[in-house]
Amino acid sequence: MTSRNIGYWFFAAGAGACIALSAGHGVAAAEPDTGEDSASRSADTNSAGPARDTSAEDEGATRGDADPASAPASTRERDDEPDEDEAEAPTTRVKHHKLFTLGQSEETESEEPAEDTAPRETTDHRRSPEPLAPVALNLMSALAKPERLEPVDTPPVQTLSAPAGVxxxxxxxxxxxxxxxxxxxxTTRADWYFPTQGGxxxxxxxxxxxxxxxxxxSFFYSALAKNLAQRTNSIVVAPNLPSLPSLRCGGCWINGVSTQKGVAALFLRDEGALNHxxxxxxFSGVLPKDFVLTGHSAGGGLAAAAGGYYAVDPGTGGNLRGVVMFDGFTFGGVVxxxxxxxxxxxxxxxQIAAPPQLGNFFGATTSELVRERPNRFVGVTLANGSHVDxxxxxxFLVDFFSQLVTRRSxxxxxxxxxxxxxxxxNDLxxxxxxxxxxxxxGAPxxxxxxxxxxxxxxxxxxVVDLDSYLGTWFEVGSVKQFFSIGLVxxxxxYSPNLDGSIKVENSGNYFFDNGPESTIEGAALPVDPSNNKLNVTFFGKPKANPPGNYWIVDLDPNYQWAIVSDRSGLTGFLLTREQTVSDAFYQELLDRASVYGVRGRITPTRQPSAE
Structure with a gap:
């Protein structure tokens, strides 16, 4: 049994005790004075796909006998011109060597006791998403001591109308x-963070x-809240909300429509509840009118939903500047x-997304966001990211257990x-x-x-042009399968067959250049109109039945490189037109593979004939 499986059993064993501790006080996320009852709930799922599979063809997956060092692939599906009222980045894709390199930003000194905000190197039958995280987070709430948020010193913090300084x-x-x-x-508890200047x-x-x-x-996010307050010169408010509905208040929970509308109402008219x-x-004074809604996971979904309800309310003052989701997720259709x-x-x-994983329900909300706003910049996915980045x-305890139940950040x-x-x-x-x-x-x-x-x-x-995808591809890295161990x-x-299918010829040498040769031939057929999913078979004729076993999850606009996986994400192939690539470009391909849902371990494939 792996350490992660042991962790899952440990969390399950402790869940009952944690729920008992929280009964009468609300869920881990609820403030004691809400009086909400709590119970753990999870959604079951057992498969994950690469990140950009937004189709509904998830029925009856067949794991074919394909070696995706085998068949075809892609220009991005987008309109040629953005709307005239958009002030957005161009939607044309960039070549792989055009990188934007970021330097570390400088932090200003905080009046809080010094606290490291950098990452720690720790090795509509609507059910709750995130099936494993709820139990672990409930346990963390019982074990972790919340950070003590001391009231501000007297006299109260004063608000100024002068331009903001440092x-x-x-x-x-x-x-x-x-x-x-x-x-x-x-009535719940809210943690407040006030950015202070001199005096x-x-x-x-x-x-x-x-x-x-x-x-x-809310105390899980103290480091994030302090960072946002300090680096954006914004007042941050982080309320606690129940994670489950109760008999006393069915709409009082983080995924409740009434709660989403209630959060929107906080920013309407005189904002009396927030100011009080x-x-x-x-705090002494009146809160600024402009605001941004943010949230993590289900909280990100709430932020988007609340923003929508605010935007259409007749009492809106037009002060919502934007929504930022931290790997946000919510039920289908809400976003x-x-x-x-x-x-x-x-x-x-x-959206600042993590690659598809259980915590974000395998990128479901990210896919919705991309699909609904195809001509706009809507965010990024962090390579090898965790749902709890x-x-x-x-x-410390929250960091440890949250990474144990999701994945390491x-x-x-x-x-x-x-x-x-x-x-x-800051831009918003x-x-x-x-x-x-x-x-x-950046560009898409x-x-x-x-x-x-x-x-x-x-x-x-x-969206793949198959004619452009044909030709020779070299494998520079892959998730090794039993038959490919030792292959160089x-x-x-790939070439066209007379019957309209694609001929697939895979070859290699075992162990060294001019070693024992391995060759195999097969055929492939696309299974969807975008031609980015194919069925490859080396025995008999291929069938054009979804979901396919050869998924082109990422592709150079000039068809010079491709990343191939399958529905499970357990296979992965890094294909290039050149027989060898630089270390930096190989790392880029690895990062891209992680972003698009390849979960298997990719190792380099040697090409000694080019050395």
Missing amino acids: VTGVKTGRAALDIPIGDKTL GSVAAKGVIYLQHGFFGS SAEAAG PDALDRLDKPYIPVY SLIGGN PPGNTEAVYTLADGWI FAGRGPVDGTGIY DQYIVMGDTAAVVLSPAP NTKAV
Whole structure:
């Protein structure tokens, strides 16, 4: 049994005790004074696909006998021209060697006790998403001691009308917040973060609403909240919400429509509830009107939904500047509905996504976002990212258990989250976007180097011109299968057959150049109109039945490289027209493979005949 499986059993064993501890106090995410009952809930799923599979062809997958060093692939599916009212980056893809390299941004000194916000190197039958995370996060809430948020010193923090200067620290406070839920009121706790300048004064540009994820708690995100407050000069409010409905208040939970509307109502008219809570937390003055909605996981879905309800409310003041989701997820249809409401006038919605995994329900909401706004910049996916990249640094136990139940957050990913979010939010408050902003943006499918990590700009799945895909491809890396162990000089040659199928010829040598030769021939047929999914077989004739066993998940616009996997993501092939590639480009291909859902371990494939 692996350590991860042991962890799952450990969490399951502790779940009952944790629920008992939280009964009568609400779920881990709920404030004690809500009086909500809680119970653990999970959604079952057992398969994951590469990131850009947005089709509904998930029935009856057949694992064929294909070696995807075998068959065809892709230009991006997008309109040629953006709307005239868009101030967005171009939608043409960039060549692989055109990289945007990011340097580390400089942090200002905080008045809080020094706390490292960099990533830690720790090795509509609507059910709750994230089946494993709820149990673990519930356990973490019981074990982890919440960070003590001391009230701000007296006299209270003063608001200034003068232009904002340099933020020198962040003061924290905590107070009750009343959220209207239909004809009820949910009273919960909110953590407040006030960016201070010299003398302890506040001249914030706006307010950032930060919502925790499913079965999370606001204290999980203290490091992220402090970063946002300090680097964007914004007042951050992070409320706790119940993660499950209760008999006393069925709509009072993080995925409830009434709660989404209630969060939107906080920012309508005089914003009385927010101002009263901020005052109780030690703030003196009136909160800035401009605001940005943010959230992690289910909290990101809530932020998008609340933004949509705010945008269409007759009482809106037009002060919503944008939505930023930290690997946000919600039920199918919620984000498309919200985006429809946020289109007139257009409000940006950005996603900092992790590769497809259980915590984000295998990229479902990210796929919806890309599909609904194909001609706009909508975010990036972090290479090798974890669903919990954004919360690392707030609490050691939370960091440890959240990574254990999801996946490890690599060095550099949390700082990349900060850099991306800070840049975008600063631009949103300044009225800038991808064309004129100072944040990190890019063209669809662009590869961006970010210090110790990398990201790829979100884009639609490739649309493949099969004629351009034909020819010789060299395998420079792959997830090794039993028959390919020891193979070198591996290549695939694709050519047209008279019956309309594609001839597949795979070959290689065992162990060394001119070693024992291995060859096999087969045929392939596309199974969808985009030609990015094919069935490859080496025995008999191929069938054009979805889902296919050869998925072209990423492709150079000039057909010079391709990344191939399958529905499971357990296979992976890095194919290039050149027999060898540089170390830097090989790393780019590895990063791209992780972004698009390849989960198997890719190792280099030697090409000694070119050496």
